[in-house]
Amino acid sequence: MRETITxxxxxxxxxxxxxxxxxxxxxxxxxxxxVTTCLSTIxxxxxxxxxxxxxxxxxxxxxxxxxxxxxxxxxxxxxxxADIEHRIAGGASEAIQTGAVVGAIRNGVELMG
Numbered sequence: 001m002r003e004t005i006t007x008x009x010x011x012x013x014x015x016x017x018x019x020x021x022x023x024x025x026x027x028x029x030x031x032x033x034x035v036t037t038c039l040s041t042i043x044x045x046x047x048x049x050x051x052x053x054x055x056x057x058x059x060x061x062x063x064x065x066x067x068x069x070x071x072x073x074x075x076x077x078x079x080x081x082a083d084i085e086h087r088i089a090g091g092a093s094e095a096i097q098t099g100a101v102v103g104a105i106r107n108g109v110e111l112m113g
Contacts, residue, residue: 017051022059029105038102046098053097054088057081060101064108073108080104 011018028041
């Protein structure tokens with residue numbers, strides 16, 4: 001019996017984070033100043049959907065560039081996410097780098113005023 005190919009099946013096969021998961025993470029990061037809530041949202045999605053932090057960071061980078069924000073905010077976000085991606089590639093702790101993602105996005109939000 002053949003299984004139906006769905007968007008979810010494709011994302012599972014290529015191990016890419018589904019867009020709805022990234023949108024949910026970004027929404028929480030942009031709207032919630034509570035770091036614990038931000039961390040638990042990212043960690044629960046990582047666990048439930050088997051996502052790697054490196055893939056989340058890449059997808060978040062692709063989403064934040066679509067936002068209409070001051071250049072200073074965009075530079076803050078992309079610079080920080082690039083540093084995080086570099087540290088993950090170098091073998092840094094995922095737990096610490098997850099916190100760095102939250103800090104990076106929240107830092108940009110604070111710059112927005």
